[in-house]
Amino acid sequence: MQPLADKIRPTSLDDVFGQEHILGKGKILNKIINSGFIPNMIFYGPPGVGKTTVANIAAKKSNKKFYKLNATNASVKDIKDIVDDIGTLLTHNGVLLYLDEIQNFNKKQQQSLLEFIENGQITLIASTTENPYHYIYKAILSRASVFEFKPLNENEIKRAVLRAIEILNNEEDNKTFFNDEAVSYISRICGGDVRRALNVVELCAGSVESDEVGNKYVDLDRVMECSQIKILNYDKDGDSHYDILSAFQKSIRGSDVDASLHYLARLIKAGDLISICRRLLVIASEDIGLAYPNAIVITKSCVDSAMQLGFPEARIPLAQAVITLATSPKSNSAICAIDKALMDLEEKNIGDIPVYLKDSHYSGAEKLGRGIEYKYPHDYPNNYVKQQYLPDNIKDALYYFPGKNKMEEKIQLYMRGIKNEIK
Template sequence: MNTAPLAERIRPIELTEVVGQKHILGENKILNRIVNSGRISNMIFYGPPGTGKTTVANIIAKKTNKSFYKLNATNASLNDVKEVIATTNTLMGMNGVLLYLDEIQNFNKKQQQSLLEYIENGKITLIASTTENPYHYVYKAILSRSTIFEFKMLVKEDVIKGLKRGLTIIRDEIKNDVIVKDEALDYMGEVSGGDLRKALNGLEVAIYSTPPNSHGEIIIDLNIVMDSTQGKILNYDKSGDSHYDVLSAFQKSIRGSDVDASLHYLARLVESGDLISICRRLLVIASEDIGLAYPNAITIVKNCVDSALQLGLPEGRIPLAQGVILLATSPKSNSVICAIDRAINDLRNKEIGDIPAYIKDSHYSGAEDLGRGIGYKYPHNYKNNYVKQQYLPDNIKEAIYYNPGNNKMEEQFSNYIKSLKDLK
């Protein structure tokens, strides 16, 4: 019996057998055309695990006359790369070398740079794969010389299609009839998280751990696959690219007042145990996206965050959900972040000039001799605690940074300031 994992035994040898990735592998799609042309260029495959990156690289290797080498950057060294490069000057490398470098994000800059010279002269054709965003982890000189293809997470239907193919292989290998209930296949497709390799491993465990019945049938039902497969593994890494994708979707959903989507992404973060990121992002959102449209939001959210940090998870999910629902259903205004960013932009890009002398610190002996505080009008000595005077430096005295948002609260603030300025 073949002892290789099922995922390896059913690995496609033709592009038509690859499940999913129709956006790049479908008929007349770009990667399909490149592979069938036989003229292979440097490529980077980017996407979650179990989506076909290694499979497609193997198919490409079989369609070229180049010598094929495979390294995994997790455990490969610079010496391993040098050994591959050395073959370019031998008979084995006379037609060029195709190097498949898996998990390239684990190579440091020096290791990646060592490939450049040989990528440039065409002696090495590089196909690298990564589960992380290549724009964050791959050396820019390699990016500029490569075509990037994103492998997307498989949908449930794609995973089930792959499972059925695996089931056909197993049926050919063993003497017993194998019957997998539809609800069992559906469950494996659902909890796989788009990872076909994970789903196939679960199917194999379920089948080989289940004894045949009196009729010689191995029947796999929902209870068996639930017992044989792990729970759903989320595509989330606190230090990886998906971390920022989930947080971005979380904030944008709250900003868009979609309370259900907001709770969905909160659930992802809660399930990953990423309590600190949730708390920091909620505090930011309270000022960045709600701001003065509902000034009390940040106070309430701060209390929710403090409660969550004190409780920890899983109980902390409850005050966090309270904060999320509050923010998602609150009126929105970005006037606060726009105001401070305009002020910072002037500070960085303009000659702003000096602070007016009359509002400089004058609480020390000799300040008056320097002209500090002379002519300052103390607002509390005037009607309504307001008096018109210049506070900004001369060079930017007409600058306007705060533009009130279009909401009831900020309209009240705006009307109050206007009423002061209209006073004679």
């Protein structure tokens, strides 16, 4: 039996909901498809947002022989079979190949397409849920236009759901009625994925009993029963993983405690304990750092507790760490300092370590001049004596610049004090 999502798939751009930024009136992809002159294109975005639908519409407009492959189960032989049709009566207008999930093709498989894309014998529309700049062979990328498809908002999903219900009822003598609460809930919990929403509609319609005249009525309780747990777009090896982690860190860095907890909740929902713990430890030093040095101690304790407890209890120390970090003063002086020092290693001839700093704890070291002129700081007032520690070539290099916060102002004051710079 054909799934509802495929049965009611739009055949014109007017029936496609969402993607107004590329498919709206006067927008670039709308113009391209309606012109009938279809170039090589890559559609990038999460599942269920219209990539396949738009590719099918583009194929019909192109008037070319349409082939469709899914890279999860296709092979080079499948591509060769399509190539063998080139030049026949079937393909006198050319070939348009829709390759779904192209990220599952390895480099060799993607290269097998290149010759035919270059000479124009095959027009390629590829779709991917992963960032094409990470997963697609650069030679193909350079010959294709990339269009990003975005998750649909709640209103766009709702329009698609109502259209599906209307089509469903037009095809059957008996009607299935969804109340407003049911439709709104479906639109809200599907995560911007039309296909997921339509699958819930289909499941609800198929599982509810008919009344005495044959009609069906779907309420909120039935939708909640059929949809079970809301599924979030999250792939531990894909873009959504890094996007959520990025938003998580940037929210903590921006001292937005509520947003930080929201993205923590997403990561908890995905069960991704390791990534949460690693990122929190990084944030404690990268974004809070010397403004609140104890942040790393607290975070480490919370992370250790979370790892020992596991979910669901781990959510509690994780939330404690997130709230602590988000509400702490911020400083990036530590990461800036070490990155500046590392850059000098890459870009400069740093020279040799001063001879008096070299190891002198062995027989014969003195004959080599090791340690002879070294001044032992503890023999001097304030446990400090001025001497050169950096190599001659970079003796004036400065890496650490204190941040503007109470803790680092105290550090700066202390350093000036031991150097007798404060009168």
